[in-house]
Amino acid sequence: GGPVIIVGAGHGGYQVAASLRQAGFSERICLINDEAHLPYQRPPLSKAYIKGSAGPESLMFRPEKFYQDQTIELIAGRAASIDRTGRKLHLASGETLPYGHLVLATGARNRLLDLPNANLPDVKYLRILDDSEALRLVMPSKKRAVIIGAGFIGLEFAATARIKGLEVDVLELAPRVMARAVTAEVSEYFQERHREAGIRIHLGVQATSIEAEGGKVTGVSLSDGRHLPADLVVVGVGVLPNIELAAEAGLPVAAGIIVDEYLATADPDISAIGDCALFASPRFGGSLRLESVQNATDHARCLAARLTGDRKPYDSHPWFWSDQGDDKLQIAGLTTGYDRVVLRGDPAKKAFSAFCYKGDKLLGIESINRAGDHMFGRRLQAMDRTITPEQAADESFDLKGALA
Ligand code: FAD
Known part of the structure; x- marks a missing residue:
């Protein structure tokens, strides 16, 4: 029990707060925000936002009223140190916040x-x-x-x-x-x-x-x-994960704040999620630190579930996107460590997917202007199914049939 204090009001931090309330969590929630804006979406910063003329409000997850209605306390400032024995977070302003659970969602900063x-x-x-x-x-x-x-x-x-x-x-x-x-x-x-x-x-x-x-x-x-x-x-x-707050509190860090498959640090009252977290992944074997909206958001949901009594290891399938000029890249799964790549579609026609295999195991799919292949890949992975490289390369092979 006790208040949940969340350090960092980015994709992960915002989502933990929102998901906690959605799950009926009724104690105090504080979201420590060191940016001078309401929590907002980062991906458009290098895409639509920088191209267009829309104002900052166009990026906000929710208007200010949402935080009031949900009694999520947005606290402007920076977390400075953690008193683990006293279970208190010290802010740079001098303010001290007692916590029942502390969430580190500090993200990453530019190299x-x-x-x-x-x-x-x-x-x-x-x-x-x-x-x-x-x-x-x-x-x-x-x-x-x-x-x-x-x-x-x-x-x-x-x-x-x-x-x-x-x-x-x-x-x-x-x-x-x-x-x-x-x-x-x-x-x-x-x-x-x-x-x-x-x-x-x-x-x-x-x-x-x-x-x-x-x-x-x-x-x-x-x-x-x-x-x-x-x-x-x-x-x-590239970026560097913001691990200093955790490290200075004596929590184990490496290329990220080290957490187990439940996203808990070595201190059971402190968790870390999103870009700053180096998490144990039974599915992929070993530890992963990912930089994506999907990762931050799904981490947040998994943690909010645990804090409201539904304890499950984090096991979401990664996905990602990038928009460059007129081209949309979408990635389903983790396409590293493959030994064979088969193409479906035709790069010359500006629409194709690269299916990445290790042996006969499909690791992931990189799709360019082929949203259907991407959604297929995500659904296939969610069902823990696969198709063979020959089927992937054969445009007459019916992908929908493989999901039936
Ligand atoms: P963040 O969103 O970075 O939030 C962390 C917050 O914590 C920040 O506001 C930070 O200032 C704050 N903070 C840090 N330390 C403290 C402290 N001590 N006290 C208080 N606050 C603190 N991902 C995709 O999947 N698709 C994309 O197309 C995509 N495009 C991107 C484009 C850009 C320009 C950038 C920068 C990122 C993009 N990403 C994309 C990555 C994605 O935005 C991140 O993976 C995601 O924001 C991670 O969420 P997070 O909550 O872990 O960290």
Whole structure:
């Protein structure tokens, strides 16, 4: 019993609060929010929001009235330390909140570029609403963007910047884009599509310095000796999970806050969810830390269920999406560790899926402009079923039949 205090009002934190009330939890709920906005959706920050002109309200999960009606206390501020013996959370403001259960939903922060001039105003990152606002504001006055990192966020922003008429160069150290996340087939498709849109993608290179004059960025030098002019640099080189609060309280951390399959830390009164959590996964074997809305939201639901008496291990199937220009990528399952990829559909027709197998086990499906394949993949996984690589590659094979 006792109050549930949630640190971080992002996707995970918001969802725990909402799901707790939905399940009838009647004690105090506090949501500690260190951003100057009501809890909001992050994915549009690099997609629709940055492209459009809608106001911040368009991103909010719920209006302020929801929190009042549900008696979810939104507390502006930052959690500073945890007193585990006294079961109290200390805020940076000096305020102290006693907890029955503490939820760490602290997310992740951008990895910063360690180069001279990287802190100039023309060098931007993209994680929070304020970042997206700042980019939206400066883009009309910029001509040439260099984007460092060809991950999801870098490429989503690249596509938007190009649509807005900027010259765009993307730098990537790996030999292909989104190399850690998708198959070579999907990387190649997106490289081609971005190049068609006029984006220059430079693979196997690194930024070695940012040049500036009078505090304004003028260009970026590359590890291969080249120099690219630029008046805007956007950095998307990955994130670091926010584990410090947990670590300083003596909780085990590694590449995330370590939690078991119930999302509990070593302290039974403290759980961690979402981007900051390194969770034990019986389904996938070993520990996982994922960065997705699905992961944060489903973690939150699993934890809210446990805190209201329905204790089950976390066992949701991962899924993900990314919008880049006119293309929609959707991923069902975890497509890492495969030894065979079969394509369904035709990249030349801008609609195909990459089915990833390890032996005869289907690990996941990466779909491009094939929403039907994606939904099929999610339903197939939910039913713990599979189809053979031959069936996957055969367009005359009826996917719906495999779900019957
Ligand atoms: P977050 O949403 O990051 O929330 C954590 C919150 O905790 C933040 O507000 C942070 O400021 C706060 N916090 C941290 N420390 C403290 C403290 N000490 N005290 C108080 N508050 C604190 N995922 C997808 O599945 N699909 C997408 O298309 C997609 N696009 C994305 C685009 C962008 C630009 C970004 C940045 C992310 C995208 N993601 C996408 C990832 C997804 O948004 C994250 O996985 C998700 O937000 C994780 O939720 P979370 O609650 O764990 O963390």
